[in-house]
Amino acid sequence: MIKPSPSDLIKSSVRSIAKNKGRTLLTSLGIIIGVTSVILLTSIGNGLKKYVSDQFESLGSNVVYIVPGKVFNDEGGFSNTESFVTLTFDDKDISKISRQFKNDLVIPSTQLAVDVKAGDKIKKGRSLIGTTPEYGPANNSVPKETNGRWFTQEETDKNSKVAVLGNKIAQDLFGSVNPLGKKIIVKGKNLKVIGVVDKKGSTFGGPSLDDHIYTTIGTVQNITGNSDINTIQVKIKDKSLINKTKTDLEKLLLDRYEKDTFSVFDSSQLLSSINSIIGTLTIALTGIAAISLVVGGIGIMNIMLVTVSERTKEIGLRKAIGAYPRAILVQFLIEAIILSALGGFIGVVLGALGTLAINQFFPAQITPGSIILAFGVSSLVGVIFGVAPARKASKLSPIEALRYE
């Protein structure tokens, strides 16, 4: 009983789309806007997530961090409460931990904000980190062979005044000059540059690892005049023991320190907290995207409503010459699907191009999920608003439809 064959209906729909270029353009535009913005916004959210987890992967997943203050709240997000940064650790903690975790590396470090000078250049407020030889390998911060080296145990024992520079601070201080063997001045002390770490990238406006200056822990303690330790890293041999290690470390430290005045965590915890923040951000972005889908949908609806009288007349005429309602519905459905697919396709292409463009400045990553979501929702909107008026019109008598104002 399907008299206009599907191929005839498709042909007829294509002709109708081609004949009404203005209407076609405006309808597609709504879909294009919706699809493009959804893809762009979700690309940004996803790119952000991937970027952050890549950063953390480079930190290594078998390191437990011990820092002063309460870093996480009970929900696993970052704590808002005032951190007790006044707490510091000392050598006693290091030896206690070393005794209990004989097979693991215990790496103390002390951090200080300093102004650095080299020749006539001065850089203010950079992080000077005093630590031990194990810190470099544990944090993927050992300079490449041609860029010098990390400091040795011997240099650490002798409180040698040596410095390993982050990539950016090396650039800032020395430009194109090779910094190896050169002097930098920190708090009146001359440090000899023995290595430059490869570029690590920034953590979104936070302090960049590339701005850090590393030296022996004794050198920093000489500057501060005390033997305080700010951070302890424990690099464990057996990754599967990471949770037990954290519990044991916490117990050990509770002998000396109050609960919630220090934190014991690993990088996966940090990652999941950051991811939960990005997740919230992505939801916000998706919300904005949803709004643009709605805006696109309203655009489609408007143009459909504007043309509904013209289209109702067409439906009346078709009925008058013998079209049965289903043939009309199928025709309008095909038209709506073609329009949505067309707009959706252009939207996907624009979204992909936009993602590429944004990628030049900011991590962005397109995902199949966002394409499916954007395409699906806007097609649905297109089809509903395309077919609903037609459905209504096809229920009128031919003469009512023909006379529709």
Place this chain on the structure above:
Amino acid sequence: MTKSSSENKHRPVVLELQNIVKTYRSGNTSFNALNGVDLKIYQGEFVSITGPSGSGKSTLMHIIGLLDSPTSGQVLLEGRDISRLKEHEMAQIRNVTLGFVFQQFNLLPKTSALENVLLPLLYSDVDKSLHHEMGVKMLTKVGLDTKLKNTPAQLSGGQQQRVAIARALINNPKIILADEPTGNLDSKSGKDVMEFFHKLNQEEGRTIVFVTHDQELAAQAQRVVVIKDGKISISKTQ
């Protein structure tokens, strides 16, 4: 005071209206546009329907043409009540048996004359390979073989109405229904259209019912039906 012609009695009845009432309602007022119409149309007849403006001529034509349904009463097509069929059955009759010509042409805009003429074939059983040739032939028959690709906007009123007539004829309908087909045309084009209808009636034996309020045109028909206030007041064979 309906008078039936005795001359037609030997021909079969193709269309019969029995006590047709059409009531329009708006709010709580209702209005009977047709108030009990009985009418027989015989095969091969050429009938004109005339009457003052607002008397119900168009309403009647729409009901005969299955474009609208009566509030009560029956429309019999060759003895079968067609006024309460299923949608797709009505569509089939509009498509194959009836050819309707409107005063306002009702062509699809931005669509070529040929495509307009072929439109009914889209919903018919006619083999697709024949469509194009049939359309060209039909447009040639109405004298528009040079205007196949013209859109309605590129045609004069008379030409547009001829496209609409070609469209009404494409499925070879038994009955042509025309509601003031010359109403929007100049007198020359109107005359051409009427001549064409006469030819269809005389040479092809098609039954033709047309509405006009032009006394002169009405008088050209074999039978003149006059409607007043939704009722047939005169039915007179010339």
